Amino acid sequence: MTYIIKGMMNDSVLYYFLYDQTMKIMPAQRTGLGTNRVFSMKKNKITIIGLGNIGIEIIKRLSREFEIFCIDLTPDPAEILSTIRKDARFLQGDATSRLVLEEAGVGDSDVVIITTNNEKVNIEVATLLKEHFQIDRIISVGITKQGIERLEELGIEVESLFMAAAIDIRNRLEQYSRAAHAIGLGKDEILEVEVHPDSKLANKPIGALAPIRWKIGLIYRDNNIIIPRKDVRLKPRDRVIILGDPAVLKTVSEILTFNFQQFPMEYGTTAIAYLTGDEDYSFIDEIDYIFSVFPLKRIVFSCSKKAENNPGLLDYIREKDHIKDHDFINSILPPENAIYHAIDETRNEQGLIILSRHTLIDSRKHFVFSIGKKDFLHGISSYSYSPVLLCAGSFPYNRTIVPCTGSINLQHSLETAIEISLSLHNDVSAVLVEPSEYISSDADMALFNEIKKTVNEVSLMYKKSIDTVTLKGNPVKVITNAFSEYNLFINDISGMKRQGFITALLNPDILWLLIKRATISTLILPAVEESL
Template identity: 25%
Template structure:
């Protein structure tokens, strides 16, 4: 993570800091020095550190410069203060990269300072208002971020995916640029490494898509969220089952290295509560709801409040349709824990279907398997003819090469669920779709492996939403 120092003393600097807070990257850590007491909202305290002092004081700024900054950005409206601040920085760190705003057009070019001339910036923006001149994307439409250009890195979750396999709700891939050529998107076009995508859609959605495109392995439960959440209803669970859930959740938390929230509702067993509190280690928060009748919206509220990225729940709780619907509406991965050891799992298993949902969640499958150290198996059930599954297998083989993780593809004509039921333990991974609500009687006559998920209900199952 790069440390950036920003020194500001006026209205332009304040506006610049507001724009920085609104950016999408999580790769930078900002240290902001201001001469006045100005308040900002909506920033992440873990990424922004604010200081108030005079940067022309060598003693004060040198204390801050003891840290290893990648660059300094100076947005100052007093030329004398700017000169003294640059002198102080150069005295302490002669080679530190400096980017400074030039409001006066009188400053001499320098090899060690990158000057941003305000007059050139204004002229460059004013030309967009002339007729018959191409308009840049930043001035098209509302100018609020509804048009975005993103470079697809080599290890991205979007690499080697067909456009048709990417669910585009409230956003669209408008164009692809490859080797300085324009490619018009279609369902059968495949995204390649180093492609540049032009995205159009809701700005908030595009920010999520941007993070998804830039994501590589080892980030799960991102981009869905940043915390793990265990849901326990003491009206449903027995004390022995509760402690097994807590032990498995703590094991998962250590593997994923993310904070764990243990939510308890209907707390009627004092001994179980004591055991939960005793087993909670570092980075574990216990949230007990003592309401006699908990609100039905508690799950959705907590997903938003805690920024949940992985929802843990027992098999018994997941079997309750109303709870399952709340989890589905939360749009986060749900790991349904069975009455089996989780630490002894060695394989994650995916059964392919013709729906195409598997390709949507393919990178998450690789990420989960990689972080837990599971072998990955794809089972191709060939009872029905179809070409899409061959494209999915090719996609997984491409990802296998990218992430240097081998996969095993098993092709069989018999229903794989019957054979999987004979296994001792594994993690069943499947997309979290509306198929999870098909009537069990109707599901009995189905051959769709996603509809038949209940047949493997006594194993651990991970349900992954198809849209971020």
């Protein structure tokens, strides 16, 4: 991946804007996982042309995972470059020359950024790039109104030099993401927040937000009042009145203002775990790990009669370091009903339901048939509207896998994987299966390309590199084989079909087959349903 910055520009005010664009990179791909890979992985390549203040500052802040190639008209910056990034390569040359750009490998670029303070040069370089190279994105500094219009006519993304300065000053006077302001009773049950351009809720229709324990009251936009309806989209800089449970509103306001709160606080602060009595101590160890990395405040253990009579297991829970605030609820009800009862007892404050994969999904003791296990998970997810974690002992969660099948809400799964990675600092992989060239239809290929586009858009939105893995073969088989290289499998339950026995035979549920066969801990997200 290549980013090109041309010019010895001494004005550093644009650095922050262009660095933000530079970090919007395409997802990376790794080698490994056997012979089913279609693509191999190499470092994202960033080419910087013109090592002025902006170029140097960007290099200082770029991750070591990038390969950096620099071009400048004079040899002077080479010495500075060697002191801040020894692995970067340097070429002296004029970027308005097509031969120099070809030598730099600009044809492999995904993004080119032009930052000279000579607008004629910017337009000349942009024209050259458009005519002779296939580049997905070209970004240029614009100076005059006429110059900006000309660049935009060429299909160039333009950052106005003077607009950047004005926004920089504005941001010094007020926070870029405004804090929520309490009104009403003063208990933070009614908040006014400003939607940040990079919020995951920006530009989404309200009907797709699925608020639980909170609602949108009013939207203020350009001095107008907008009544929230399903088809109304939240726009960046909208001021939004939100109402609901103060604990939940705090997290929602942070999502809207792009100040991330850790997963799973947008759902609730309490975890509920079900104990059959057959769990080994590793299940408790994984729960303790979960509380060490996620900001859950309390856990309620719903205990079967057998668990109630297992003092060794209960004593082991009491000894753990991170689950000190815990309660036990004894129940003679079947697992599903016992969990429903625990949810009611916690006043719907649940943020995560924790189950043992080995005792409830892999075993036939509680559910003889596969369809019973599937209905159990559907019921728990629907009743709790919280993520359900099937623990398999594969912690710590150093690597997360999100299988990209056409049936799941992919964006929801990827966004959650990234939110979790902000807490765990782990790697996120999106795994795709390429349609067979012999039996796939045009619709299959269109869906495959749409999935790749979604992965890229989420990566750009969160400025988080997502490792894109493309496999060939039977989706269930190749993805199941890939699980061994990961610790956490994330999916959305909306992709898990409710089917009868005959229907399942004729039309297999890929996501359910993956969940059944997974050997790692599995996080099942609740479905996003229409609100209002």
